[in-house]
Amino acid sequence: MYRTHTCGELRLEDVNKEVTLSGWVQKVRNLGGMTFIDLRDRYGITQLVLDVESRKDLSDEARKLGREYVIQVVGKVAERSNKNGKIPTGEIEILVDKFVLLNPSELPPFTIEDETDGGDELRMKYRYLDLRRSPVRSNLELRHKLGFEVRNYLNQQNFIETETPVLMKSTPEGARDFIVPSRLNPGQFYALPQSPQLFKQLLMVAGFDRYFQIVKCFRDEDLRADRQPEFTQIDCEMSFVDQQDVLGTFEGMTKHLFKVIKNLDIDYDFPQMPYSEAMKYYGSDKPDIRxxxxxxxxxxxxxxxxxxxxxxxxxxxxxxxxxxxxxxxxxxxxxxxxxxxxxxxxxxxxxxxxxxxxxxxxxxxxxxxxxxxxxxxxxxxxxxxxxxxxxxxxxxxxxxxxxxxxxxxxxxLGLRDKNKFAPLWVVDFPLLEWDEESGRYHAMHHPFTSPKKEDIDLLESKPGEVRANAYDLVINGVEIGGGSIRIHDDELQHKMFQLLGFSEEEAENQFGFLMNAFKYGAPPHGGVAFGFDRLVSLFAGLDSIRDVIAFPKNNSGRDVMNDAPSQVATSQLDELNILLKKIEK
Amino acid sequence: MYRTHTCGELRLEDVNKEVTLSGWVQKVRNLGGMTFIDLRDRYGITQLVLDVESRKDLSDEARKLGREYVIQVVGKVAERSNKNGKIPTGEIEILVDKFVLLNPSELPPFTIEDETDGGDELRMKYRYLDLRRSPVRSNLELRHKLGFEVRNYLNQQNFIETETPVLMKSTPEGARDFIVPSRLNPGQFYALPQSPQLFKQLLMVAGFDRYFQIVKCFRDEDLRADRQPEFTQIDCEMSFVDQQDVLGTFEGMTKHLFKVIKNLDIDYDFPQMPYSEAMKYYGSDKPDIRxxxxxxxxxxxxxxxxxxxxxxxxxxxxxxxxxxxxxxxxxxxxxxxxxxxxxxxxxxxxxxxxxxxxxxxxxxxxxxxxxxxxxxxxxxxxxxxxxxxxxxxxxxxxxxxxxxxxxxxxxxLGLRDKNKFAPLWVVDFPLLEWDEESGRYHAMHHPFTSPKKEDIDLLESKPGEVRANAYDLVINGVEIGGGSIRIHDDELQHKMFQLLGFSEEEAENQFGFLMNAFKYGAPPHGGVAFGFDRLVSLFAGLDSIRDVIAFPKNNSGRDVMNDAPSQVATSQLDELNILLKKIEK
Structure with a gap:
């Protein structure tokens, strides 16, 4: 057995217990014939004391120790004379009796402390060492907790988590797809999902009633500081609901998260602000209303x-x-x-x-x-x-x-305190936006978003003025999620495709299977998708999503730690029936 | 508001309540001036009664109704004279007062009942209709519950769910990778993970101590009946553990699942059978010991x-x-x-x-x-x-x-009762197996699996006899999961690569970043991965994993519902710097 306790759990009441601990050597100090070691694991740091003066065997071992060595120790818990109030184990130390070196370490390329001397690039290359640092790891622990509590809440609300395909059909709408050549279907490609939008709507047609999924999505875009080619969504859809039902459900989820993660009671209804008002008073569809x-x-x-x-x-x-x-x-x-x-x-x-x-x-x-x-x-x-x-x-x-x-x-003026949270629903988005370049309307949210009933008459005469049943959740000026009530009517959906300039054939090619499904009794439905990475970074008080992803990619979409993407063997390409074009340098 | 109650929740104590229900028309019967409708949603079926004789407006509406129409009704709950003991709502019915047709339906291509007349192919093409059938949907509900309880258990055991990259580095070992061309890195490719093996080991180096993830994995293999190109794993790894620690933890998880899902107490330790014994007495490394x-x-x-x-x-x-x-x-x-x-x-x-x-x-x-x-x-x-x-x-x-x-x-002899469960650990697998074709040893589990300490001396002399710290969980003759204690020693890992016939360069190219990580204090660690699809089908009493996947692919890796994979535009390939080879028909 490698340990009886973790490095974070021993307290005064454990004094005199014989314990075994394992972990990493954070620091070694020699002082008056004694060697003091800070032993670290995920759960905390415990001070070890080796009486190397009187125990020859220990001193030999202790001499070998360097930073980040992995060791196992057996010893007795003792009260510290020099207590450290800053850490939970600060009142005790371990008088080491036995000592095993489990694995040595080369000198790490940067210090593994809360504050490190490593630059961004070095820390990304040695991400597995950066993740040892408590502030970095705690972001990932927070991510775990948030995911867990999202699931807890949605499970309680009768949502079924359902996995949708990662290898799906490529559609030219929206952002650029990542595509995957199919060996068994030569000349054809899968696409990685930009979102499970079509599948979640199909699940509503299938009568699943309440669906969610915490799911990886993919966009082959030119990357900016806060974009990743793969990112994670909390994807949700509900049947037999109107806009207020959806907002109510996810307002509940948001409050639940603030309560259990931040111990923060939000005892008021989130304000709902029409898009037009947000633009008028804040010049943004995601106003920071702190x-x-x-x-x-x-x-x-x-x-x-x-x-x-x-x-x-x-x-x-x-x-x-x-x-x-x-x-x-x-x-x-x-x-x-x-x-x-x-x-x-x-x-x-x-x-x-x-x-x-x-x-x-x-x-x-x-x-x-x-x-x-x-x-x-x-x-x-x-x-x-x-x-x-x-x-x-x-x-x-x-x-x-x-x-x-x-x-x-x-x-x-200090009005943007990271520990203050001001959630807001922005509602009544325009259904369409005019695109100067293509000379046609684009769906502001997506082509499945329903217009407001009272604006349907304007669809033909003044399409630009039609408001949608679409909404965003904005917290502290950050868009955390968005969604809409969908069109569930076959005819209206076709009209929408027309407005967006799709030919019948294009609509059929791209969305035919959804349109077909709509013929067999589609229920009224709507949903929302939250950016999970962004939600975690908001809760962590961070500006970038990169810090809440275990193994993020850089701005060129590269994983600098394992050097991906990389070249593959010609035989692999042969099997897939593809060739590389000559690349101009 | 579309409904006050679902179609599964009204009981005798609700009699006289004014309620609103929404759902699908399962069946319509006309009887003595009354129309009886079975209204269905995910939660159940409720009988509606329309007095079309005395209510002209209702009869007009009722005449329009066909199977799978989506309707909303307002009415009063009444006690049924003719009670149906087979369904939970069988003691009541709704006397309909108002009636809204939400969406009509074409005649579905097969009957949407527990027993259907639709053939396999038709049901896959209209998967969204097949999923409306209660036995199919309940498999997916079971899947949700199992996933939820896996997370509950592992969270309680201090595991951190951590997402690892889907766009990763291609390695020629193992099964064939799906690859993804990178636009930003022309001529280079990502691979989709066959498993997050390397990342989870890196997370152990990173001190995460206990990691898990319910995660999609991908293998581009020729498909057999029970294989899917994308499948789901419960992927786990622990630090500072030996084999018994890992078995204990996941035996606990398995018992938890049987308890909460099946209300089944397994009050004994799972038997552990050496591989050699399994082969001798059952001719299989996954014996059915029911x-x-x-x-x-x-x-x-x-x-x-x-x-x-x-x-x-x-x-x-x-x-x-x-x-x-x-x-x-x-x-x-x-x-x-x-x-x-x-x-x-x-x-x-x-x-x-x-x-x-x-x-x-x-x-x-x-x-x-x-x-x-x-x-x-x-x-x-x-x-x-x-x-x-x-x-x-x-x-x-x-x-x-x-x-x-x-x-x-x-x-x-009726000895394989689907409601009886006989879990078993198969242990002490051989480390290596001889491959006649390539004339060299292959890792039976994978190259990171550690040999048993007492067999290390045999590594050079009789490699075929070395046993590994590797184990499988087998239930009812089905391999549910498997894993091993990993090598955490840089030197032993290199020796292992040598034995497997890797040159230094190959080992460096493929696993260099893991080997590099091992230089900085890797803890002893080991883990396990469970086939989630297979676990669900075991619990569902099904033979195929296809039935527990919402949108499975057929034997050619096609999604026949949305016709994926498909051709993509030449412009897409241009951007990715790839060409199609001419395909010979």
Missing amino acids: FEMKFVEMNELVSGCGFKVFEDAEYIGGICASGCASYSRKDLDKLTDFVKKPQIGAQGLVYVKYNTDGTFKSSVDKFFGEEELTKWVEAFDAKPGDLLLILAGAKAKTQNALCELRLEMGSR | FEMKFVEMNELVSGCGFKVFEDAEYIGGICASGCASYSRKDLDKLTDFVKKPQIGAQGLVYVKYNTDGTFKSSVDKFFGEEELTKWVEAFDAKPGDLLLILAGAKAKTQNALCELRLEMGSR
């Missing part, structure tokens, strides 16, 4: 003012930064630089300081007098000491820039 | 007997079929035909009837007299009334044929 600082549109307020920047602008709007009238020239220059960054793209920043003494100081003093600025601060509901920050320009771009500025101000 | 009927080897017993069939045979052995001395000529001919089938391949069958009056009647009366046969029945511990069935020939082939004959007799 703080207010809503946009105030000023088009009317400054109409005919003569200030060219405003006169020429499609949109003029601003935010009120509470208590920031004291910002220095330098602060304001920094903010101006911020909004002018290419990825934000504003032309400039207008500010109005509403000083505590009631006077004004603005960057547009030449154009606007006290009377006008007084109207402005009224419109913003600003108080003396506040700062107005105003942008002007093309509507979408300016709202987007103002959204970034709002978030930046929120951060500066 | 019944005894052990092989009796007769080589010595018949040595020098003069009967050429026996004299020429490498192996002579038989089984004793209790109470079968009364078998007719016809019965025995059938058994002879059975063992002569090509896939079993015996030359013939020798029988000895040990009649109830103590006399003998055998197919070898010409060669063996009463005295010899008396010795035989003693060796078999046979009783009057028993039948000896004996095969002779090449050892492996004959043992295999005798194994099939034993199972056949077990079935005939």
